[in-house]
Amino acid sequence: MHAYRSHTCADLNIENKGDAVRLSGWVHRVRDHGGVLFIDLRDHYGMTQVLCDPDSPAFAELEKVRSEWCIRVDGVVKARDESLINAKLPTGEIEVYIREVEVLGAADELPLMVFGDQEYPEETRLRYRYLDLRREKMQANMILRSDVVSSIRQRMWDQKFKEFQTPIITASSPEGARDFLVPSRLHPGKFYALPQAPQQFKQLLMVSGFDKYFQIAPCFRDEDPRADRSPTDFYQLDLEMSFVTQQDVFDTIQPVIAGVFEEFGGGRKVDETWEQISYKDAALWYGSDKPDLRNPIKMQVVSEHFAGSGFAIFAKLLEQDGTEIRAIPAPTGGSRKFCDRMNAFAQKEGLPGMGYIFWREKTADAVAQELGITVKEAQAKLKSGEVEGGMEAAGPLAKNIGPERTEAIRQQLGLNIGDAAFFLGGKPKAFEGVAGRARNVIGEELGLTDKNRFAFAWIVDFPIYEKDEETGKIDFEHNPFSMPQGGMEALQGDPLEVLGYQYDLACNGYELVSGAIRNHRPEIMFKAFEIAGYGEEEVRKRFGGMVNAFQYGAPPHGGCAAGIDRIVMLLADEQNIREVILFPMNQRAEDLMMNAPSDPTSDQLMDLGLRVIPQE
Structure with missing residues (x-):
C-alpha cells in the first residue's frame, strides 16, 4: 500500500464496503458521541467520515488529535446505517473504521478556524493565509x-x-x-x-x-x-x-x-x-465608462426644462458655460420615503442633496384646490367617479418649476404614477461619478438590477x-x-x-x-x-x-x-x-x-x- 493513501477523501463509496484503505488529510472536526470518536477527514478532493471506538488499537492516539492536525489513518470501509446517510457528500454512504493512525503534522492552537463560516479580520486572514486557504470557499x-x-x-x-x-x-x-x-x-x-x-x-x-x-x-x-x-x-x-x-x-x-x-x-x-456604446454616451447615460447594464436606468439631459424656471439654483447654474442638468429616472421609486433616502445618499457623497420629483395619484387636497371646493367634497367626487383622479407631481422641485415643465419632464423620461426622478446639475465631469453611483443605488434598492445576468x-x-x-x-x-x-x-x-x-x-x-x-x-x-x-x-x-x-x-x-x-x-x-x-x-x-x-x-x-x- 502507498505510504500515505490508497484513496483520496472523495473516492470511497458503497462499492468499497469491506475494503482495507489508507487515507491522509486534515482533521476537519472531531465529535465524541458517547465514547465513539467521529472525525471528518478532509483533503483537497473532499471529505470522508472516519470513526474509532475504545476497542480499536488507535483509540488512545486518536483521542489526542485536534482540528487541523494532519493525520494518516488505516481502516476498513463500512456502510452507514440508512438513517445516517449524508446525501450531501459523495462519500456519504460509507464511513471508515480506524485500525491505525499516524500523526503526520500536529497543529498548534489555531488563530482562525477552518471549519464553519466565521468571519475574521482581514489582517488575521492574510497573516495566516495558508489556513484561510484551507476553507471550503x-x-x-x-x-x-x-x-x-x-x-x-x-x-x-x-x-x-x-x-x-x-x-x-x-x-x-x-x-x-x-x-x-x-x-x-x-x-x-x-x-x-x-x-x-x-x-x-x-x-x-x-x-x-x-x-x-x-x-x-x-x-x-x-x-x-x-x-x-x-x-x-x-x-x-x-x-x-x-x-x-x-x-x-x-x-x-x-x-x-x-x-x-x-x-x-x-x-x-x-x-x-x-452593444457598442461611445465613451460620451456612457458618461451621459450611466455616469461611468464601465456601466452596469443589468440596471435598465438611463440618465437624460433635462436642462431645457429648468432654464429660466422658478428653481433658481438650477436656472442660475445653467447660465454658466458648460453646465447641464441631468435626470435619473426611478421607476417604482415614487414615495417620499425613498426620495428622502436618496437625498441622504447624496449628502453622504458630499453634495447638499439631490433634487427630486415623484408622481402619485392626485389627492383630494389637490382636487379641492383645483376646483375651489372643500376637501370633503373633493373626496366625494373622486369616490363617485364624477372627477377623475389622474396624477400629480410632488416634491420641492415640482412646486418650483410648475405643472407644465414637470409634465414635460415626465413625458421625456417616460414615467408614470408611482415613479420618481432625481436631478443633478453642474459641469458634467464634476457630478457624473456621483450620478453614476446614485443610478446604481436606485437600481439595487428598487430591485431593477437583474442579479442573474452577465451584461x-x-x-x-x-x-x-x-x-x-x-x-x-x-x-x-x-x-x-x-x-x-x-x-x-x-x-x-x-x-x-x-x-x-x-x-x-x-x-x-x-x-x-x-x-x-x-x-x-x-x-x-x-x-x-x-x-x-x-x-x-x-x-x-x-x-x-x-x-x-x-x-x-x-x-x-x-x-x-x-x-x-x-x-x-x-x-x-x-x-x-x-x-x-x-x-x-x-x-x-x-x-x-x-x-x-x-x-x-x-x-x-x-x-x-x-x-x-x-x-x-
Missing part, C-alpha cells in the same frame, strides 16, 4: 481560478494564437501607473522596471512577424488598492494581432470571454449581443486628449499609443475632438478588457505626442525600442488585455478581488505573511551602490 475560488485560466488558454489555442513569454525585468512600460523599480548591480545608479504590462514587447512581436500572440501575463503596478484592484501585481490575458481592425479584435475576444462566463457562470444568463458592452470612441481647466494645457486623457480615428488628418484640428481606436469591455459595473488599435506610424505618433507637449527627442528617448522598430515595416496591429482576477471575482460572485488571489497584499500593499516589504541588509545596499535616506 477559498479552495473553491482558487480551483475556479485555475479552471478559468485553463479554459482561456484552450480557447486561445483553438483560435491559432501562439503563447509567448515576454521579459519581467525590463524598461518602463507606457501604461500610466507608477513603476516598481529594480536597481541594477552591474550598472550602478540605473534601474530596471517590472512591466506594468507587456505592451511594448507584444507590439514588437507584431513587427517581428508573429501574427497572433497571447500570454497569461503578470503585470506590476505601484497603485493604491481598491476592492477590484490589487495594489502590486495582477494577471491578465494579454493578446495582440496583426492586420486587424477594431471589430476584428472584438470578434476574436468575445467568444473567449462569453465562453468562459457560460462555462463557469453557474447558469447565470450571458448576454449574446454586446457586456464595448465602450468605444475614447477621446485621446483632455484640457486642464486651470492651466489650459492639452495632455493625454487616455492611451497615447492608440491610433487616432482619421490618422494624421484628425490631428490637424481641435485636439479635444480627436477620438482614438481605443476600447474597453464593461461587465456588471467592472472594466474587464481594455485595448486599442495601435499607432504604428512614427510620423503620426510624433505628431500625437507633439500636441501634448512632448518633442520627438523625448519620445525616442522614452520609447526608442518601439519607435525604431516601427521604421522597419510595421504592420497595422491591435489587441487588448482581459483582467483574470476580475473575471474570476465576477464568476465567484465576490465583492473583493483578494478573495480570488492566492496570496494578496493588504490595503497598505504589505504581505503580512512573508513580512514584505522588508529592510535591506547593509551588504545588499552596498552591492547595489544605494543608500536609504531615513524618512522624517
